[in-house]
Amino acid sequence: MFDGDRPAKWGYNLVMKFCSTCGEPVELKVPTGDNRERFVCNSCATIHYQNPRIITGCLPVWNDQVLMCKRAIDPRRGYWTLPAGFLENGESIATGAARETEEEANARVYELELYTVFSLPHISQAYMFFRAMLEDLDFSAGFESLEVRLFTEHEVPWDDLAFPVIKQSLEFYFEDRKNGSFPVRSREIDLKRKR
């Protein structure tokens, strides 16, 4: 999932009112020896750090086609995406990418190779996509997808893609396919909330 269930938190420090350790009110301030505002508990002194999240996904390949999902959830419901979602604690980045592919497209992949890395500071996210081989054609829409299907380059719904990182990853892929060489692509996308 892309976190349709927590859109309000996207890219922002999640507002804290109470200390999760002792239950007393917290205050937003710069802790001693630090240079950034954090939520700090004046009662038990706990500093509550908040950091960017990783979204991991796959670019599943079948011959000259790629597998995509039509989003069933906000944001960008009805737009096409690659299967991806938040990396979970205790999970490797590649394992998370395969899990999201299974969850959103009921599809199994192998030979995952890191391919694109995007830094999105405006929403405090990092996206990482793996090229992956689709195991078979036994796929279907998962809970968060309206539809799942394969696209050749010319069939890709370029005007109906969910996010810039999806468009960019697909563009890199179809370009690199011409040479048969897929170096890891690292980019910063800073849209200041614009799509």
Place this chain on the structure above:
Amino acid sequence: MFDGDRPAKWGYNLVMKFCSTCGEPVELKVPTGDNRERFVCNSCATIHYQNPRIITGCLPVWNDQVLMCKRAIDPRRGYWTLPAGFLENGESIATGAARETEEEANARVYELELYTVFSLPHISQAYMFFRAMLEDLDFSAGFESLEVRLFTEHEVPWDDLAFPVIKQSLEFYFEDRKNGSFPVRSREIDLKRKR
């Protein structure tokens, strides 16, 4: 910083006792429609997600030497490391790497190129190092370093490196230098808390 100020949280879900939104007690349970345990507030229904963190850093290069820092903080105080630390909200991954290099080594870098990506599921961290050019020799130990210096390949204190990701990044670098080609290296390291 490598987070010397919050070692107790490394790799674990941070234990929550109270809801940071409403201050009532939380419970660890699998929310409806989910398949993982989260801290959930039974009073206001907030689900408190916790996700892996990104540690970003540089491999600063000066001719045939690399810049390293001797750690002044736990864990691994007294061992050698590359300048790196937690990516902050609102910050690009490369910007974070340069900031940490400035903080730990009082050094400025340019031409940052993503080089190594490590997934460390056992501690819920992802490490990302950038090759970078050192701007000048005006560097010195920052607050979290005991000493900062340049090392040629043969001078590197291989037995006194702070973390496996440091050793691996340096090994990749000196090997790739022979060919003058530095493809992004992506690895999973799962040590189950062993070093």
